[in-house]
Amino acid sequence: MLTTSSPYKEEHNTNTVTFSDYSNEEENVNFNSTWKRVVKTSACSCQTDPIKYMDEGVQSLIQSDAAVQVDIKNHTSKTFLQLDEQQRIRLENFLKSVESYVSKILLKNIKDESFKGYEANWDENIIENVCKHILKNPVKYDDMTCTSLDWNYSGTIIASSYGSYNHENWCKHQGYINLWSLSQRNFDPNKPTYTLEVPSCIMAIKWHPKLPSYLLGGLFNGDIVIWNINNQMEDTLILKSIQSEYTHQEPVASLSWIPSSSTDVSSRDNQYNILSIGNDGKILIWEIHSSFIYPKLMTNLYMNYIPRTIREVNVSIKKGIPLGATDISYSCERNDELIVTTEPGYIMKCNLRRFTQLPKPVIEKDVFASSPSNIIIQQSSEGIQTVNPADYHYIRHVGPIQNVECSPFHRSLFLTCGSDGTVRLYSFLQTTPLIIIEPPVKYTPTVVKWLSSRPSVFAIGSDNGNIYFYDLQKSSFIPVNVIEASTKPIVSLTFNNNAVHSIPYMASVDQDNVVKIWKLNSYLATPHVRTKEDNSNTILKSTDWKTELKSLYNILQDLYNE
Secondary structure, three states, X not given: XXXXXXXXHXXXXXXXXXXXXXXXXXXXXXXXXXXXXXXXXXXXXXXXXXXXXXXXXXXXXXXXXXXXXOOOOOHXXXXXXXXXXXXXXXXXXXXXXXXXXXXXXXXXXXXXXXXOOXXXXXXXXXXXXXXXXXXXXOOOOOOOEEEEEEEOOOOOEEEEEEEOOOOOOOOOOOEEEEEEEOOOOOOOXXXXXXXXXXXXXXXXXXXXXXXXXXXXXXXXXXXXXXXXXXXXXXXXXXXXXXXXXOOOOOOEEEEEEEEHHHOXXXXXXXXXXXXXXXXXXXXXXXXXXXXXXXXXXXXXXXXXXXXXXXXOOOOXXXXXXXXXXXXXXXXXXXXXXXXXXXXXXXXXXXXXXXXXXXXXXXXXXXXOOOOOOOEEEEOOOOOOOOOOXXXXXXOOOOOOEEEEEEOOOOOOEEEEEEOXXXXXXXXXXXXXXXXXXXXXXOOOEEEEEEOOOOOOXXXXXXXXXXXXXXXXXXXXXXXXXXXXXXXXXXXXXXXXXXXXXXXXXXXXXXXXXXEEEEEOOHHHHOOEEEEEOOOOOEEEEEOOHHHHXXXXXXXXXXXXXX
16 A cells, blocks of 8 residues: 655645744844933043152150259257257246246136137138139020030039930030139130030039049930040040830939948948939839940839829829930939939939839840951840839929929938929928928029038029029028029029038039139038027027038928927
8 A cells, every 4th residue: 555645745845944943044024122222431530649648757855864863851950959968957947937827828828718709711711702703605595595504523523415305306416514624724714625525415513423524414315425625635425324125215314423432331432323214104224334335224204103182183094104204313422312303394303223123135246347346235134113103292382393402411401493383392201392482473493403512401493583592491482692693594503522521612504505614702612500509699600511501400390399
């Protein structure tokens, strides 16, 4: 059987074209783009001017040392020993001849009462308060006001911090701290000796109580920083707080140095921790590490912690509502007892024993960093719950409290200055205030400070620019001295350390950021005690601060009995 292939099939197979067949470029059909432009490139090069190097050297001045020698101290004794026998006999006879007369005069002086009660005053008697310096800064800080003012430990450097209270969002201001060294030879009151700059508003500053070059600052973003002004050739910022959920999330309202012995019995006397309080209601105790600062103890202030008898409202308060704080101070003898003031005007005494211990931070190396010295500091979250830190409450102010300060002499006294126009003197042991000072309509108090030289005297700054001094031994309602410091409201007051200077100095700053240094008169500088004369008139007599403190105890005892 013959088998033949179909011609149709052969023709179909020979004309079949697949996609893998080769095709010449001449047979290709191309379409040029009507919108795409051809990018033209060209290679170019340039050469900068050669870098010029120059080496120079300087030579310091030639120094020389010189020494001097004083006369021999025993020269006089040698001369006396060289007296011959005749000279010695003549001297002995002379002393015997005048001895009876000298003894008679000395006995007469002992019985004489001509100078009875007289006390020699070796210090300069200053009658009026004198403005020694007016410190101005040629650089004007727009929308900035002085937020804090403080003397260093040696009483020679005054620091003023600047920030803004007007923030609608994150702080974008530049914060400043001006330092004036009054003891420098080239001191210029029209220019700060040194200025510190921080990329955030500075809300509070405090010098170290023992180291005169260490300055503590609290920022608007909640950070805590420490400067060492002796490192002016390098970076003065030496330590900064870490960021964690326990740190302040709102501006720092007030801060202070507190002895480490108040939280750790095993610590040494010259060691200090940092105490801070913020507008978020947090109170923190910070531990200082060699390279950072971290929170060690913490507590929170909530509205439901305030008793109903103090709130004067029977409406129940929802738990967990933060209570914004304004200022904090601690007793001069018991550092674990804190007086806290708040924005609604509440005053409470808190105890460090009620604070909650926080976990220690963990230090890890940053494996993604190019430098092996970079580290990551983390403080683990353990869901810590805090308790009510207050163990005593006081009658409130109507409105926010400007500041609070415990007495530097008396362990149970503290002063508060409220926006309701009153200054109040409280005792740790009594809910109601001992004294309420309501100034006349002509002024409203803005700040109150204890005097560092007298236990019974305090100063009140006012919105009319005057500073009023009150002496509890003389009158608790009429000021004993008035200083017309400015025509603008007084923002802050501070007194230097009286242990360094026999005459205390006061620094004040007004709303225009003008800082003034005042030398106080002898009455405000010298402690006094209230005594009665023979004619039954009560007078104030100069004494030491311990005697004045005893007199103040008697006055307070009468107030307690009332």
